[in-house]
Amino acid sequence: MTRQPTFHQVEAAPSGTRRERVRQATSREIKEIARRHLTAHGASGVSLRAIAREMGMTAPGLYRYFASLNHLLEALQAELFAELGAAVDAAEASQPDSDTDGRLLAALRAVRAWGLANRPEFALLFGPAGTPPASSPEDSPAAEAGQRFASTFVALFDRLIAEGRFTVPDEPEASPALCAQLDAFASLTGFSGDRASAGAIRVLLGCWVRFYGIVCMEVFQHLGFVSDDMETLFEAELRDLAADLGVAYRPPDAR
Amino acid sequence: MTRQPTFHQVEAAPSGTRRERVRQATSREIKEIARRHLTAHGASGVSLRAIAREMGMTAPGLYRYFASLNHLLEALQAELFAELGAAVDAAEASQPDSDTDGRLLAALRAVRAWGLANRPEFALLFGPAGTPPASSPEDSPAAEAGQRFASTFVALFDRLIAEGRFTVPDEPEASPALCAQLDAFASLTGFSGDRASAGAIRVLLGCWVRFYGIVCMEVFQHLGFVSDDMETLFEAELRDLAADLGVAYRPPDAR
DNA sequence: GGAGAAACGTGAACACCGTTAGCGGATTAC
């Protein structure tokens, strides 16, 4: 303990007071161990008592850091969204800035790769919602992190719209109610105002849903009965998907 | 207890010996209660002790009927697949036999409707696979029931192929490995041999994946941020999907 | 009809789990 007791305020520590630093370190350790247990045994294998045991603590002590096991899992969700987002960003950054097609393909492939490499984590993020959706508009940290993750793709899709990549099929009978909601969604998520017609957003949403379907099916292992070489099937779907978006398909780099 | 004790064998009971009947009745009661708990509190809310308590039994007694909680859940899965299949069959039967389009649309809508009306059940069937896939090829009752459910749609898709509904895009570079696996899948699931080219199956699989995506997203509540009127969005997706299959879209019956 | 086997359900026990309440000690703030 080599601390000069003269000025207790200054100190200029990395972040906040000493208490806050050690507190945050403990919090991080809890989440790291929880993550390991999640990876090893799935979401149901994460238990406060086991985490505390591994840390040399007792379970009630963890309640100073997380209000409940569910809150811990929510915090984990937020971290995982960030991790997935970082993986996507990295993949995107591996492509030239101007190459919208390459960046989108790389981003989508990165999501699949992350999901396959982190099945339980992916299931926690995109599986059935255990908790009823937060009443207040997205006050949960997980939902907020999820929106930040989504914004990555919103930005990419926005570029497609701006570049006028795909022709929106003039919907013969798009219900006005749906149009209104899609427009609201557009402005809320920051789509470029004018060009983002409800029709365009429907195309993008359709593609996202399609992508979600293929990745979930593969990660959740509901396609084992058809083939064990999912890579090529995924790429075939990706090709179709790209075509719908006016994106030039390119096979993945043989790395 | 008015039983004539003369001939213990004959009796001509509905099925099997008396022992087997009461055993099956108990087994059915267990599954019924488990189903109620599943509906009310999700898969994690199904507990042997609670079921036993409700039956006036003790938990170890249930082990005479199911080897473990997981086996119970698997049996439940099988029953739910059958229930979902029955709902789909009923919807299909509401359309004229010759009306392939109407039958397919009705069947797909039935899946969505069942999922929305039975969220936890749907999650158990189509959510992340908790147990690693059975080593032996589909010896688990759940997997077997799942295949039976799938066969309903296989038959419908088969009709589309037989009727030559959609033109398969001649894949420029369908990998031979994938083609072989798709062909194997075709013969295994009973697609009509010759017409079911790997290309056609890819189209069908793509549509199925797309459908899976939209329904899962809705049931798992990962689309709450875009709209709360999912019905119209689903129908819009369904329209696109039908177009890919050469199926004439028709709005749902205003019932 | 009676002996033996098979199935059934129970009580006790083991090892876990989430969560709450109350307490003592360390750290911080004033």
Added chain:
DNA sequence: GTAATCCGCTAACGGTGTTCACGTTTCTCC
């Protein structure tokens, strides 16, 4: 130096899946 705050502990409550040994009921077979 004193008061407030935070921290981690113990103890406890009620819940879980699962195993084992035991008595009772039921069936089978001679």
